[in-house]
Amino acid sequence: MTGGQPPGAGLPGSGLPGNDPRTRTSAGPAAAERHPVPPPSELELSRRAWRRARGRRSTVVALASTLLFAAVAYLVVTRAPGWPRVRTTFFSPTVAVEHLPEILVGLWLNLQVLVVGGVLVLVVGLLVALARTVRGPAFAPLRILATTYVDLFRGVPLIIVLYLVGFGLPALRLQGVPTSPFVLGTVAVVLTYGAYVAEVFRAGIESVHPSQRAAARSLGLSYRQSMRIVVLPQALRTVTPPLLNDFVALQKDVGLISVLGAVDAVRSAQIAVGQTFNFTPYVVAGLLFVLLAVPSARLADAVTARARRRQQAGGLL
Amino acid sequence: MVKVFGGVAVLRGVDLPVGEHSVVALIGGSGSGKSTLLRCASLLETVDDGQVLLDGEDVTDPRVDADQVRRRLGVVFQAYNLFPHLSVLDNVTLAPTVVHGRPKAEAVDEARTLLTRIGLADKAGEYPDRLSGGQQQRVAIARALAVRPRVLLLDEVTSALDPELVGEVLALVREVAAQGMTILMATHEMGFARQVADTVAFLSDGVVLESGPPAQVLGDPVQPRTRRFLSRVIDAGRL
Numbered sequence: 001m002t003g004g005q006p007p008g009a010g011l012p013g014s015g016l017p018g019n020d021p022r023t024r025t026s027a028g029p030a031a032a033e034r035h036p037v038p039p040p041s042e043l044e045l046s047r048r049a050w051r052r053a054r055g056r057r058s059t060v061v062a063l064a065s066t067l068l069f070a071a072v073a074y075l076v077v078t079r080a081p082g083w084p085r086v087r088t089t090f091f092s093p094t095v096a097v098e099h100l101p102e103i104l105v106g107l108w109l110n111l112q113v114l115v116v117g118g119v120l121v122l123v124v125g126l127l128v129a130l131a132r133t134v135r136g137p138a139f140a141p142l143r144i145l146a147t148t149y150v151d152l153f154r155g156v157p158l159i160i161v162l163y164l165v166g167f168g169l170p171a172l173r174l175q176g177v178p179t180s181p182f183v184l185g186t187v188a189v190v191l192t193y194g195a196y197v198a199e200v201f202r203a204g205i206e207s208v209h210p211s212q213r214a215a216a217r218s219l220g221l222s223y224r225q226s227m228r229i230v231v232l233p234q235a236l237r238t239v240t241p242p243l244l245n246d247f248v249a250l251q252k253d254v255g256l257i258s259v260l261g262a263v264d265a266v267r268s269a270q271i272a273v274g275q276t277f278n279f280t281p282y283v284v285a286g287l288l289f290v291l292l293a294v295p296s297a298r299l300a301d302a303v304t305a306r307a308r309r310r311q312q313a314g315g316l317l
Numbered sequence: 318m319v320k321v322f323g324g325v326a327v328l329r330g331v332d333l334p335v336g337e338h339s340v341v342a343l344i345g346g347s348g349s350g351k352s353t354l355l356r357c358a359s360l361l362e363t364v365d366d367g368q369v370l371l372d373g374e375d376v377t378d379p380r381v382d383a384d385q386v387r388r389r390l391g392v393v394f395q396a397y398n399l400f401p402h403l404s405v406l407d408n409v410t411l412a413p414t415v416v417h418g419r420p421k422a423e424a425v426d427e428a429r430t431l432l433t434r435i436g437l438a439d440k441a442g443e444y445p446d447r448l449s450g451g452q453q454q455r456v457a458i459a460r461a462l463a464v465r466p467r468v469l470l471l472d473e474v475t476s477a478l479d480p481e482l483v484g485e486v487l488a489l490v491r492e493v494a495a496q497g498m499t500i501l502m503a504t505h506e507m508g509f510a511r512q513v514a515d516t517v518a519f520l521s522d523g524v525v526l527e528s529g530p531p532a533q534v535l536g537d538p539v540q541p542r543t544r545r546f547l548s549r550v551i552d553a554g555r556l
């Protein structure tokens with residue numbers, strides 16, 4: 001708009017204090033009365049206009065390059081010699097529509113495992129992380145146990161844990177051991193992800209500067225109180241972005257419970273493939289998992305960006 | 318008191334009485350162990366020999382509950398150690414409510430009084446990273462005072478303050494001292510020590526080399542090493 005402003009036209013007034021964003025955002029009502037924010041100068045207005053124009057330009061460039069890339073990819077794939085065949089076996093709209101309902105029903109099971117498992121993973125992860133960081137000789141067995149658990153379940157592939165838990169536990173024929181693939185699958189997922197998340201929590205706890213504990217202890221807070229009131233709240237802030245990334249990974253890994261015979265999205269697709277000799281149901285299931293993951297992935301990005309901004313704001317002080 | 322770090326005795330037999338209601342200023346070069354001494358006194362470090370006596374009780378005895386002892390101390394560190402996730406008011410009321418079990422309303426009232434005294438009443442709802450360094454340090458002092466400590470341990474509390482604010486803090490410390498507070502403070506500001514302290518102790522080579530009234534230690538030191546230290550400080554324009 002005012003992008004054509006000659007440079008330097010608005011110089012008078014541009015040197016005024018009070019344009020510091022910190023004064024603007026942090027000052028309470030009382031402070032605002034003492035230091036009213038002066039109206040933006042011509043110079044500042046032209047800068048803002050330029051930034052807006054640049055923003056629009058970048059959007060156009062991004063859009064154009066994306067479209068170009070998509071067009072090239074489309075042409076390369078559709079001109080491949082095997083494409084007509086691939087299209088009918090992997091991308092058949094009729095097969096997709098026909099089997100979508102049962103795949104959706106299966107996905108509902110995945111979602112349940114995801115929600116129940118996700119919550120349990122957080123609880124297990126936090127408890128194990130606390131067990132690993134607790135000090136004192138009396139807690140040595142706890143620490144060793146927690147460390148062994150983490151080493152073990154971070155190392156073993158999830159699919160093997162699924163087999164061992166899913167088929168091994170029921171084979172014991174102990175009373176009270178559940179046999180439902182849903183429960184067993186959730187247990188296996190929680191065991192594996194609990195180990196990962198425990199490490200994330202531990203890293204977060206250790207990232208809180210030691211002087212914070214010193215300050216807490218010097219106020220007379222006990223170890224537990226320092227942990228609960230001072231260390232953990234700060235650690236949780238740090239670990240939220242990596243936790244969200246783990247959640248995205250968990251979203252697709254809940255599809256693995258199909259190996260236990262649970263009729264989830266993947267298993268439903270498999271059954272449909274067996275009936276139709278067409279692979280489209282797999283593609284449908286895959287797309288559904290992607291649709292599930294996209295919002296969480298974007299959320300993770302947003303939270304990470306916000307955390308970075310906050311850190312930088314702190315660094316300016 | 319003895320404290321060893323990695324085979325090096327940072328403190329090798331420090332003996333420093335701090336009388337009730339008195340203000341003792343600890344001076345010495347960078348790395349002479351002032352912070353270490355204060356950390357040992359507040360039981361954040363374990364001494365490697367010797368004792369810390371608080372009201373005649375040996376608090377370095379491993380059978381003593383260190384948390385209980387720390388409740389009787391107020392500590393302000395060299396670097397700001399406010400809790401960044403808590404507001405200024407919550408920083409100040411945390412220990413009184415959580416550790417000392419005082420009613421929240423009472424603690425808030427007292428905290429507001431303290432914040433008014435340090436001139437930051439309007440910042441009660443702010444988070445520490447929104448405050449200047451000097452403001453943060455004043456809040457840290459208020460937080461230490463909020464537990465009504467028997468002894469106040471201050472580690473270079475003025476080193477981050479603007480000259481005009483130093484006077485303010487000085488007045489605050491003097492006021493606190495007049496109310497019967499016992500203070501042990503490390504400082505690089507000799508003017509501050511001269512004005513506020515009853516006793517100045519010069520820490521060098523892991524021992525208290527010289528201690529006495531500020532006029533004597535700062536004005537007419539006996540030890541050549543103290544003289545050399547002070548002349549360097551004067552050259553740096555800090556006296």
Ligand SMILES: Nc1ncnc2c1ncn2[C@@H]1O[C@H](COP(=O)(O)OP(=O)(O)OP(=O)(O)O)[C@@H](O)[C@H]1O
Nearest residue numbers: 322323327345346347348349350351352353354395
């Ligand atoms: N945790 C630690 N581990 C090893 N060495 C340490 C530790 N803390 C302090 N030291 C060493 O002890 C010595 C004294 O440190 P201290 O922080 O007490 O000095 P200071 O007198 O407070 O210095 P300044 O005036 O710069 O604050 C230094 O040589 C330092 O390197």
Ligand SMILES: [Mg+2]
Nearest residue numbers: 351352353395
């Ligand atoms: Mg120091």
